[in-house]
Every structure is written in structure tokens, then in C-alpha cells.
Amino acid sequence: MKNSLKKTISFIIIIAIIIISIGFLANFNNSLDFFDNNGSNSDSSYLLDVNNNSIKYEVKGFCDRVVDGDTLDVSGIGRIRLVGVDTPERGESGYKEATDFVKSKCLGKSVYLDIDDKENKDKYGRVLAVVYVDGVNINLELLKLKYAKILYIPPSEFQPGFGIYS
CATH class of the missing domain: 1.20.5 (Single alpha-helices involved in coiled-coils or other helix-helix interfaces)
Structure with a gap:
């Protein structure tokens, strides 16, 4: 028994x-349904029309945390690394300004992600993407405002002189 x-x-x-x-x-x-079996982005992308400007994106989410100036968390997707830019790390000059800028633009808002088609994750498992909020390319704004410098790590669909940099 x-x-x-x-x-x-x-x-x-x-x-x-x-x-x-x-x-x-x-x-x-x-x-992670926006990835296909081999880890690359699927062919399904969308166009967001803002002020007669079309923005290509693969997935939309909600920013619920900003880690620093080039990293944020998006509900249902995970940790996002803003591709092509590098902002100061904690303790470095400019860290607070870059982080505060991204918080003011992204935190608590819908974000549209154009995920890198050639290398969609970095070595830490973060999704590499251009982030758009209210039609604004956050990656490019960080560069324009000098909160970030260009960081090109091949392979990437976003090469200096094209895409997010123009």
C-alpha cells in the first residue's frame, strides 16, 4: 500500500x-516568435507611417526598464541593445545624461524595433535593434546629441553612412 x-x-x-x-x-x-529557426529575423516586417515618413520595424513592445543609455528591457521581448551606438558605462562621464535621455524617450512607452537582420543578438543574448519611439530613431538621436559614439561590430545590416547613421 x-x-x-x-x-x-x-x-x-x-x-x-x-x-x-x-x-x-x-x-x-x-x-521570440519574430525569429525563425536559424536565429535570423523572419521576413515579416511592418511599416509605421509617421509624418509621411515610413519606418521599418519587426516587432513592437513596451519599454518597462532602461538599464543604461544603450540597453533597455521590452515586455515580451527581453533585453534590447541599441545597435550601432555605444554610450558611457556607469561611473563614466556622460552616463547619467545618456541614460536619462533614453529614459525620457522610452520608459513607459511603446517602442518599435528594427532588429538587425545580419546579427540579431550580441554575445550577451541581447536583441540588437534600432529603437523608434513616436517616429524618432533613438539610436540616431543619441549620436546627434553626442550622448553616444558610433559602434560598428560586423556583421550588421546597419553600417556607418547608411541606415541609422543617416
């Missing part, structure tokens, strides 16, 4: 673990 009760409890625990794992994986896959 005792043995069969242990087996039944073990069986129930195993089934519960399997169900929870499947639920987690399904949720994780849904948050």
Missing part, C-alpha cells in the same frame, strides 16, 4: 513538471 502511494505521488510530480516545462517553453517561444 505504501509503495503504490509513493509511486502515485512520484507519477503526479513527474506529470506536473512536464506540464510546467511545456508551458514555460511555449511562453518563451511566443516571446
Whole structure:
């Protein structure tokens, strides 16, 4: 009797673990459904028309945290690294200004992401993207306001002189 009760409890625990794992994986896959099987962006992109200006983007999300001037968190997508720009790190001159600028533009707002088609994640697993808010290219604004410098790491669809830099 005792043995069969242990087996039944073990069986129930195993089934519960399997169900929870499947639920987690399904949720994780849904948050990354803009990637295809080989890790590159899918061909589905959208155009956002702002003041007669068309902006290409792959995914829209909500910025719920700004980590620093070139990194933010977007609900349902994850950590985003603004591609092609480099802002000062904590403790460096200009850190607060760059971070405050990105907070003022992105935090608590809808963001549109043009994800790098050639290299969509960096070595830390952050999604590489140009970020648009209210039709404004945040990556380019950081450069224009001198809160950031150009950072080109190949391969990238965003090369100096084109795309986000123009």
C-alpha cells in the first residue's frame, strides 16, 4: 500500500513538471516568435507611417526598464541593445545624461524595433535593434546629441553612412 502511494505521488510530480516545462517553453517561444529557426529575423516586417515618413520595424513592445543609455528591457521581448551606438558605462562621464535621455524617450512607452537582420543578438543574448519611439530613431538621436559614439561590430545590416547613421 505504501509503495503504490509513493509511486502515485512520484507519477503526479513527474506529470506536473512536464506540464510546467511545456508551458514555460511555449511562453518563451511566443516571446521570440519574430525569429525563425536559424536565429535570423523572419521576413515579416511592418511599416509605421509617421509624418509621411515610413519606418521599418519587426516587432513592437513596451519599454518597462532602461538599464543604461544603450540597453533597455521590452515586455515580451527581453533585453534590447541599441545597435550601432555605444554610450558611457556607469561611473563614466556622460552616463547619467545618456541614460536619462533614453529614459525620457522610452520608459513607459511603446517602442518599435528594427532588429538587425545580419546579427540579431550580441554575445550577451541581447536583441540588437534600432529603437523608434513616436517616429524618432533613438539610436540616431543619441549620436546627434553626442550622448553616444558610433559602434560598428560586423556583421550588421546597419553600417556607418547608411541606415541609422543617416
